[in-house]
Amino acid sequence: MHEKHAKFFVNLLGADNAYFDDAHRIAYCYDATRKRHLPDGVLFPRDERDVSEILKYCNENKIIIVPRGAGSGFTGGALAHEGGVVLAFEKHMNKILEIDMQNMVAVVQPGCININLQREAEKLGLFYPPDPASQEYSTLGGNVSENAGGMRAAKYGITKDYVMALRAVLPSGEVIRAGKRTIKDVAGYNISGILIASEGTLAVITEITLKLIAKPKFRKTAMGIFPSVNAAMNAVYKTMAAGVTPVAMEFLDALCIRAVETKFNKGLPQDAGALLITDVDGDVLDGLEQDLATIERVFRENGASEFRRAKDESERNDIWFARRNCSQAINIYGNLKLNEDITVPRSKLPELLERIGGVAEKYGVQVPCFGHTGDGNVHTNVMVVDKADPSQVESGHKAIEEIFKIAVELGGTLSGEHGIGISKAEFMPLAFTPAEMELFRNIKKAFDPNNILNPFKMGL
Amino acid sequence: MHEKHAKFFVNLLGADNAYFDDAHRIAYCYDATRKRHLPDGVLFPRDERDVSEILKYCNENKIIIVPRGAGSGFTGGALAHEGGVVLAFEKHMNKILEIDMQNMVAVVQPGCININLQREAEKLGLFYPPDPASQEYSTLGGNVSENAGGMRAAKYGITKDYVMALRAVLPSGEVIRAGKRTIKDVAGYNISGILIASEGTLAVITEITLKLIAKPKFRKTAMGIFPSVNAAMNAVYKTMAAGVTPVAMEFLDALCIRAVETKFNKGLPQDAGALLITDVDGDVLDGLEQDLATIERVFRENGASEFRRAKDESERNDIWFARRNCSQAINIYGNLKLNEDITVPRSKLPELLERIGGVAEKYGVQVPCFGHTGDGNVHTNVMVVDKADPSQVESGHKAIEEIFKIAVELGGTLSGEHGIGISKAEFMPLAFTPAEMELFRNIKKAFDPNNILNPFKMGL
Numbered sequence: 001m002h003e004k005h006a007k008f009f010v011n012l013l014g015a016d017n018a019y020f021d022d023a024h025r026i027a028y029c030y031d032a033t034r035k036r037h038l039p040d041g042v043l044f045p046r047d048e049r050d051v052s053e054i055l056k057y058c059n060e061n062k063i064i065i066v067p068r069g070a071g072s073g074f075t076g077g078a079l080a081h082e083g084g085v086v087l088a089f090e091k092h093m094n095k096i097l098e099i100d101m102q103n104m105v106a107v108v109q110p111g112c113i114n115i116n117l118q119r120e121a122e123k124l125g126l127f128y129p130p131d132p133a134s135q136e137y138s139t140l141g142g143n144v145s146e147n148a149g150g151m152r153a154a155k156y157g158i159t160k161d162y163v164m165a166l167r168a169v170l171p172s173g174e175v176i177r178a179g180k181r182t183i184k185d186v187a188g189y190n191i192s193g194i195l196i197a198s199e200g201t202l203a204v205i206t207e208i209t210l211k212l213i214a215k216p217k218f219r220k221t222a223m224g225i226f227p228s229v230n231a232a233m234n235a236v237y238k239t240m241a242a243g244v245t246p247v248a249m250e251f252l253d254a255l256c257i258r259a260v261e262t263k264f265n266k267g268l269p270q271d272a273g274a275l276l277i278t279d280v281d282g283d284v285l286d287g288l289e290q291d292l293a294t295i296e297r298v299f300r301e302n303g304a305s306e307f308r309r310a311k312d313e314s315e316r317n318d319i320w321f322a323r324r325n326c327s328q329a330i331n332i333y334g335n336l337k338l339n340e341d342i343t344v345p346r347s348k349l350p351e352l353l354e355r356i357g358g359v360a361e362k363y364g365v366q367v368p369c370f371g372h373t374g375d376g377n378v379h380t381n382v383m384v385v386d387k388a389d390p391s392q393v394e395s396g397h398k399a400i401e402e403i404f405k406i407a408v409e410l411g412g413t414l415s416g417e418h419g420i421g422i423s424k425a426e427f428m429p430l431a432f433t434p435a436e437m438e439l440f441r442n443i444k445k446a447f448d449p450n451n452i453l454n455p456f457k458m459g460l
Numbered sequence: 461m462h463e464k465h466a467k468f469f470v471n472l473l474g475a476d477n478a479y480f481d482d483a484h485r486i487a488y489c490y491d492a493t494r495k496r497h498l499p500d501g502v503l504f505p506r507d508e509r510d511v512s513e514i515l516k517y518c519n520e521n522k523i524i525i526v527p528r529g530a531g532s533g534f535t536g537g538a539l540a541h542e543g544g545v546v547l548a549f550e551k552h553m554n555k556i557l558e559i560d561m562q563n564m565v566a567v568v569q570p571g572c573i574n575i576n577l578q579r580e581a582e583k584l585g586l587f588y589p590p591d592p593a594s595q596e597y598s599t600l601g602g603n604v605s606e607n608a609g610g611m612r613a614a615k616y617g618i619t620k621d622y623v624m625a626l627r628a629v630l631p632s633g634e635v636i637r638a639g640k641r642t643i644k645d646v647a648g649y650n651i652s653g654i655l656i657a658s659e660g661t662l663a664v665i666t667e668i669t670l671k672l673i674a675k676p677k678f679r680k681t682a683m684g685i686f687p688s689v690n691a692a693m694n695a696v697y698k699t700m701a702a703g704v705t706p707v708a709m710e711f712l713d714a715l716c717i718r719a720v721e722t723k724f725n726k727g728l729p730q731d732a733g734a735l736l737i738t739d740v741d742g743d744v745l746d747g748l749e750q751d752l753a754t755i756e757r758v759f760r761e762n763g764a765s766e767f768r769r770a771k772d773e774s775e776r777n778d779i780w781f782a783r784r785n786c787s788q789a790i791n792i793y794g795n796l797k798l799n800e801d802i803t804v805p806r807s808k809l810p811e812l813l814e815r816i817g818g819v820a821e822k823y824g825v826q827v828p829c830f831g832h833t834g835d836g837n838v839h840t841n842v843m844v845v846d847k848a849d850p851s852q853v854e855s856g857h858k859a860i861e862e863i864f865k866i867a868v869e870l871g872g873t874l875s876g877e878h879g880i881g882i883s884k885a886e887f888m889p890l891a892f893t894p895a896e897m898e899l900f901r902n903i904k905k906a907f908d909p910n911n912i913l914n915p916f917k918m919g920l
Contacts, residue, residue: 102807193653
């Protein structure tokens, strides 16, 4: 970083909020992709005014800005792969500013950790449903920028369904407000709508107003064991079509079940073809019993050999154990995991899983799959036995590309939750036409004419 | 219309799909604003390819295009106030293309009438919740373009909450696809998000994929009579805070009650201060009884002198009669109605209604209010006794402007459902900063560099 620029940032923020030393640069050079890109500096804005001054200066001096939440992203959204300064919100702009009981909304700063909001809301009998697997550490600013999903999406939707209003700063330094603390607001373009999932490329979010709902009083958990992936996938969409909206409908395939059993010995049948774990919730116990009865009937009609209901919290935890520890367990299949989060319409799940099986065979890799099948979102893990062998790694990457093509063919998407960032940038032409890519670039330019905000991400 | 252009359109579409005669121009010159603006021609595209060819030609020749649904809008979104050709979808592009039971989505053309989708979905046990008052004739293309609300928004949200994917044509003639038949999709910018509520200014929507949900099995209706608006407004948000999410929580003030009684003699207490009508729905009767018991308790705690539950369909219709016929009944207060649809956070409803009372007094007008208080959306009707008297009309307009200012001050919006169009364009600077307006213009330019799509609407 040019000394002149470093001086400006130190003057603006104070020496304890602007760092250019190696220790800080290294500490902010990684994310969950395990890629590393050293930024030129790390800034900790104290408030929106700081953000505005930083952006204005960077815009005038063409300095790249990379906004960063917890750095828990899977696609490099928070990586300074072209250099520039990282804008980190964890130090100061991390607060819950307000929980408004009357209007059932929360106002938070971007660096606020997801679980903190969930906990505070629940203390008041309210509920913030989006629960990405990273909820214990990921920030709401990051969640909004990536439009994070989670386990409860099948019933409660994803981050975008809870964003009511945003404050954000444009590269010019101008502060904009988008949306209101109201369900209905149709004045002006839906700026919140386009900022969500924009991966920090359009503006820097400085305040988020989120919808809260009443906390459901009861929750029930059940599990079904299926002879095949196909049977389980049929059970998923037939359950929803039968009028039940489970909170979660989570899936493990045979490879995942075997891995969990091998590692943790939990008494799952080693020869099971697939496993579905489902949660239902609501305010009326009778209603939940009805739902569970419907689920059991549909599961059995679709070949479930076993159906277990959790009688208490400890049985619930037992059932969920397999799902929660699955990602870790499948490391038995290799020391390099290429994990993607493709999503297809629910009805296409059987075909998707079958064709992934074909890809695995073709490239001689194992591809354990698990995920949120209630919303068609499958975490696909191409396991490379030995990452030291370049030919194995290459086969893994080829398998991934083929799986992306299949997802798109089936009307699905490259990413259900993780975003595009730098990891999936090269695959954008599989999913979008040149006209669509050009429109993205024009929108980027409308917000950020000098291309200083997270440039060259998302294949732009 | 220049003859050269007319010829092009007739060649492209056939003489029975391209009209430039006075009869057609007049038939397509109005909407619910009662303003009239003659278009230069009316085109009935047969399919997306027609739309693409039309846009490409118009873009090259700088011909204005005004996309039009049923012309039922309240803000002039479908009016050719700067001339140009109207693009009407009612003749050909009006179909339900698919109802996909497995994924619970419907695919429709923009000219499909809202109620047709509701009916077809319900035949299959599914449910499309957004129900604008115009549902019997307004089109889903118009609903998406204005982000239409309705009675059921408090529980089920609004049009934007149901749009999963769109196909649209850019002014260049390029077809774009946005979104997927999946709950989760975070690849690329959220183009559906920005097209919703864009009032036909960014692209022409040619296909809409909408989320359907399972139809709730039971519905219950109740009514509370309150001594004052304030008491009723407190009851509204306290009901929601008590964990009940009513489908509808509709409100009539004293002037509305008196008007309905005067016109229809339905046995409502003439001296009532306010009335709340509420619907709850669900799959478990016990749960609905619980909800009604909570509502009754909260209503009575907040001063309700009477609480009626509908025992059957006929009593339900009786209760809803007042709300359904309210808009017509208040015409007893004047022959010019300036009706707006401001929205504020629910907790601000008491203050909003009180301050509207002050405005009414100041300008010597009556301002009956009714609306969807479950979501803070109040239909505010400034009644001008005699529209032939310019000074009365002027007072009415001043009152409206002041009411807008109050709504914005209270954290609300100029429009909850109707959009901005031309009617509210002049008020945009009340709600948005110059930087926000400039951003809107930049976004407009990113989609429509030649400004041919519904130009100069929304104050742009």
